[in-house]
Amino acid sequence: MQKIKTIAFDADDTLWVNEPLFRINEEKFDSLLKEYVSHSDITEKLYQTELKNLKHFGYGIKGFVISMIETAIELTNGEIKGCDLKKIIDWGKKQIDHPVNLLDGVEEVLRILKNNYQLMVITKGDLFDQESKIARSGLADYFDIVEIVSEKEESVYSLIIEKHKLKVDEFLMVGNSLKSDILPLVNIGAFAVHIPFHTTWVHEKVESKDLIGKHYVELADIRELLTLLK
Ligand SMILES: [Mg+2]
Numbered sequence: 001m002q003k004i005k006t007i008a009f010d011a012d013d014t015l016w017v018n019e020p021l022f023r024i025n026e027e028k029f030d031s032l033l034k035e036y037v038s039h040s041d042i043t044e045k046l047y048q049t050e051l052k053n054l055k056h057f058g059y060g061i062k063g064f065v066i067s068m069i070e071t072a073i074e075l076t077n078g079e080i081k082g083c084d085l086k087k088i089i090d091w092g093k094k095q096i097d098h099p100v101n102l103l104d105g106v107e108e109v110l111r112i113l114k115n116n117y118q119l120m121v122i123t124k125g126d127l128f129d130q131e132s133k134i135a136r137s138g139l140a141d142y143f144d145i146v147e148i149v150s151e152k153e154e155s156v157y158s159l160i161i162e163k164h165k166l167k168v169d170e171f172l173m174v175g176n177s178l179k180s181d182i183l184p185l186v187n188i189g190a191f192a193v194h195i196p197f198h199t200t201w202v203h204e205k206v207e208s209k210d211l212i213g214k215h216y217v218e219l220a221d222i223r224e225l226l227t228l229l230k
Contacts, residue, residue, distance in 0.1 A: 001229055003170050004191060007113060008147075010175030011123035011130065013197040014222075016137055017101045020199050022064065025091045029068050032084060036076040046071045047202060058150050060126035065092035096129055100137045103197075105223040110142040112226060120145040122160065122173070124152050124180065152180035154188050161190070174225065178206040182216050192216040193225065 012018035026043055033042045049067040057063030068088045072080045113119060121143050123130050130148045134140050145164060149156050161168055171190040175181020176197040183206065185192040194216055217228060 001172075001191065004117065004172045004229065005170040006118040006120060006164075006166050006172070008120035008122045008171065008173045009110075010173070010177065010181045011121050011133065012125070013176040013199070014103070014174060014181070014195060015106050015121075015139060016103060016133065019197065019201055021095050021098055022201070023199060025064070025068070025095060028091055029072075029088065032087065033072060033075055036079060039075060042071075042075065045075060049074075051203065058126070059124050060129055061092055061095050062126055062129075064095075065089060068092075096132075100133050102137060102139070103222065105221060107139065107142075109222050109225055110139060113229070114142050118144045120147065120164075122147045122149065122152070122157075124149050152177075152184060154184040157184050157190070158188055161188075174222070176200070177204040178211065179204045183210065183214060186214045186216050193228070194218045195220070195222055 009015055026046065029046060030042045033039070039045065046067060049071045050064065053063055053067050053070070057066055065088060068091075069085055072085065072088065110119065119142055121134065123134075123146075125148070127148050134143075134146060140146075147160050149160075157173075158168075161171055168189045169191075171185075172193065173181055173185045173190060174193045174195060176195055177200065178194060182192040182194045196218070219225065219228065
């Protein structure tokens with residue numbers, strides 16, 4: 001840990017609240033569709049559509065909205081009313097415009113770390129939405145580098161490290177997703193700190209067998225980073 005020079009943070013559910021906003025809209029979607037069909041697995045159908053659509057639209061709210069519309073059309077055999085589709089679109093707009101709520105301790109930790117480390121954000125999703133959240137979060141000035149990517153995998157991290165002329169063994173990534181923020185970094189020889197968030201999207205979950213032999217640190221709270229790096 002004494003070698004660390006650059007600390008990169010995931011954004012959604014590491015710096016600010018994100019996933020619960022998707023859960024709220026999934027619940028609204030479930031209630032809306034129950035007015036049309038008796039399925040009990042509406043959320044599962046929506047998830048399958050989202051997965052299928054990742055390769056077309058990538059991660060983020062826009063893809064989520066299109067997936068809700070597609071699922072609604074399919075499950076109702078095209079019977080869904082235009083006014084209900086409009087509701088789905090409005091939920092998405094509201095989600096995009098939702099205030100950015102920072103997680104506890106984030107700003108305090110960034111302010112302290114900024115004195116001794118190069119700080120970075122690495123986040124995936126809609127470019128527009130992520131840029132807007134970084135701007136509205138009030139945290140932009142703490143970061144030397146912001147990278148918005150479409151997938152968080154080993155090759156993407158290696159490219160970022162290379163592009164900014166960093167060394168992999170001086171690089172630490174902090175995030176809430178084992179799949180996106182931890183395993184790819186551990187696999188390329190960087191350091192990783194996992195700070196779990198109470199809500200995780202199914203797609204980001206990792207089976208425990210995939211974690212065997214992987215070395216990373218798990219913290220309950222971002223403030224514990226300060227102690228870890230001392
Ligand atoms: Mg995250």
